[in-house]
Amino acid sequence: MTNKAYFEELQAELGNEMQNYSNLFKSKEEIEDEIRDIKEKLFHYDLNNAELFSQQISQIEDRKKILEIKKALENARNLYNIIRMYGHFDLLDKMDFKKFNKLYNETIRHLELLNLKEKIANSVDTTNLLNVALENILFMFRKISEDEIIIADQLKDILRKTREALGGNFDKKDSEFVSLYDELKRLFNKKNLDEITQEEMKLNIGSLQQIFDKVAELNRKNNLLKAKYENDSKYARIHKRILEKGNISKKESEICETLLDIKTQADEKILINTRLLENESYFYQMLIQIVIGSFIKKKIELDTESAKYINACLSKEYMNEYQGANE
Known part of the structure; x- marks a missing residue:
């Protein structure tokens, strides 16, 4: 198929969308201009040795510069296809187009690393x-x-x-x-x-x-x-938060016995009626009664602020688990 026939067939297939593909149909002079432009933009980098190229760009922390390199390499890859389509094979000697895929992949990898570092920082x-x-x-x-x-x-x-x-x-x-x-x-x-x-x-x-x-x-x-908590990480975390708070009890055995009592009661109520967790405020009120009752039963002094703290932690743990948001 001739280039003209190819063009006409493509135009018939794409119709009005053809204008979006007009950049595919460049003159030989336009292609040569673009090759010169790409060479200029990539002048400072070794385009013959992928390892050296990778080392050079890996020292760049400016994401904008890496994007410019990526765009130039993308243009080079696109030009390679256009040159082959038009049969301007003499232009393939202007640059080593086959190496650009590897250089492009190296650029993408470094860009991904920069993106990750930026996200981590922010x-x-x-x-x-x-x-x-x-x-x-x-x-x-x-x-x-x-x-x-x-x-x-x-x-x-x-x-x-x-x-x-x-x-x-x-x-x-x-x-x-x-x-x-x-x-x-x-x-x-x-x-x-x-x-x-x-x-x-x-x-x-x-x-x-x-x-x-x-x-x-x-x-x-x-x-x-x-x-100690039947492999329930929720209660292990609460145990540690109570210890960190420091004003409730420093005896881990006491904390464990009390939390296990709370766990037994809370889990039993949820087992009977899982819809309890659909109403967070109601569940919170139900849970605080269990918390206060268990600490009284174990004869551990608990002020109002500490009771609310433990209850808030527990309630959040249960809600996170129910909503699938637990870490």
């Missing part, structure tokens, strides 16, 4: 974002050697273990968890983890190992506590 609840970032970190090396690859694999492994340990923690409001999470976040934000030296990798492995060990120990203690 978001209040960054747990999921940081998990995604840690899971998708790419390691680009200034020098590729077997030793570095081994160390990089170790770094990836401890990153994965740390991420999974943090993700497995069921009490993300625990001050110790928050501290460890912030420590990991600082490590992530301190320097691009996608371009680090061998020595920096070793230091990061040591730092991550310390964080992992602390998180693993915290999870161990949390799971022991959860087992």
Whole structure:
């Protein structure tokens, strides 16, 4: 099929939409102008060596600049298709078009990393974002050697273990968890983890190992506590909030006995009538009677403010679980 016939067939098929595709039909001179423009925009980067190109753009923290590079590479990819369609094969020698796909993919990866870092910096609840970032970190090396690859694999492994340990923690409001999470976040934000030296990798492995060990120990203690409440993480969290408050009881056995009594009564009422949770204010009022009654039964002094605090925490736990919003 000739170019003219192809054009006519496409025009017949697209009708009025044809004007939206007019950019496909460029003159040879227009294509040459665009090639020159792309070369100018990408002048400062190595377009022949994808590894060097990746290292160069990984040093760019300005998202706008990366978007400009991405657009230029997109234009180059589009031009390649247009050149082939028109049969201007001599223009293919003007640039190594086949390498642009790889350069484009490297640019997209770095852009995704910048987007994640920006979201992490601006978001209040960054747990999921940081998990995604840690899971998708790419390691680009200034020098590729077997030793570095081994160390990089170790770094990836401890990153994965740390991420999974943090993700497995069921009490993300625990001050110790928050501290460890912030420590990991600082490590992530301190320097691009996608371009680090061998020595920096070793230091990061040591730092991550310390964080992992602390998180693993915290999870161990949390799971022991959860087992006391028939593996109900809601009550394990409430137990910890009561201890943190410090003015109710410091005897964990007393707290546990009291909360188990509350749990038995509350769960029984919900089991009989699950619609209780559809009316939050009614459930709150019902629950506070159980809370006060259980503390009186266990002879633990409870002032009004503390009773409201415990009840608010419990009510929120039940409502979150009911609504599927529990962490």
